C-alpha cells in the first residue's frame with residue numbers, strides 16, 4: 001500500500017465521500033475521452049491545498065484535443081501510456097496510482113490504465129486536466145458508479161484542479177465554493193456557444209516546466225504582495241469575461257482575459273524568490289500582439305504556467321493572425 005500522510009488522508013476522505021452513495025457493480029472495463037481546456041479566467045492559488053480548492057472561480061474553453069483512457073480491473077496497477085507500459089516508479093505512473101489509492105475499494109484491488117493523448121506534444125499543452133478527467137470518466141464506467149457529472153468533477157479536481165473543468169466540453173465554469181469539505185467546488189458547463197471564437201497556440205518550448213504549477217501557486221500565495229490584489233480583481237474579470245462571451249464581444253473578452261493572465265504572471269514575478277515562466281520569445285510575442293492591436297487588430301493573449309502563448313481572436317481575423325504568426329497552431333473545432 002502506498003505511503004500515507006495527513007494531507008493524502010484528507011484527499012482520500014473527500015473521494016470516499018463522493019463514492020459513499022455508489023456501489024462497485026460495473027463490468028470492470030470502461031473507456032472515455034476528455035478534452036483539454038484553456039482558462040480565460042485563471043485558477044491560481046488554493047484555499048485548501050490538500051483538496052485542491054481554489055481561491056477564485058475560473059472559466060475555461062475546451063479544445064478539440066484531449067486524452068482517451070481505458071480502465072480495467074486487475075490484480076495490480078499498470079499504466080500504459082502511448083502504447084508502452086511505464087515502470088511503477090515513473091513520475092507519471094505514480095501520479096495515476098496515487099490517485100487510484102484515493103478510490104480503490106480495498107488495498108489489493110488494482111487497475112490497468114491505458115491512456116493516450118491526442119494532444120500533440122508540439123501543442124505545448126499540459127495534459128493533466130484532460131488526463132485526470134478521462135481517468136475519472138473511465139473509472140465511472142468500469143465501476144458502475146453512475147455518478148452525476150458534478151460529482152465526477154469533484155473527483156477529477158482531487159487529481160488536478162483544472163481537471164474539474166475537463167469533465168465538460170465547451171465553456172465551463174469552476175466554482176470556488178465556500179464549504180470546507182469542497183462539496184460546492186465543482187465545474188459546470190455554461191449555456192454559451194461562440195463557434196467563431198479562436199484560440200491559437202504559439203509554442204515557445206516543449207520541455208518540462210521549471211517549477212510545477214502547484215509549487216508556483218504555493219510560493220506566490222505565501223510571498224507575493226500582489227497576490228491579494230489579483231484575487232480581488234479576478235471576481236470582476238470573471239463577470240466581464242462571462243458577459244463578453246454572452247455578447248460575443250471579442251475586445252471585451254480579450255481585454256479581461258489578457259489582464260487576468262498577465263496579472264497572474266505579475267503575482268509570480270513579485271514572489272520571493274521570483275518566478276517567471278517567460279522566455280525572451282514569450283515577451284517578443286506579447287509585444288507583437290500589443291503592437292498589432294495598436295494597429296487595429298483585435299488580438300489578445302493568455303498564458304498558463306509556462307512560456308507558451310495562446311492567442312485569442314475572432315474567426316474573421318484568422319488569415320491576418322496566421323500571416324503574422326506563421327507557426328500558429330490552430331486546433332480545428
Ligand code: PMV
Nearest residue numbers: 039042043160161162304305
Ligand atoms: O490544474 P493545475 O494544478 O495544473 O493548475 C493549472 C493552472 C493554470 O493552468 C495556470 C490556470 C488554469 O486555470 O488552468
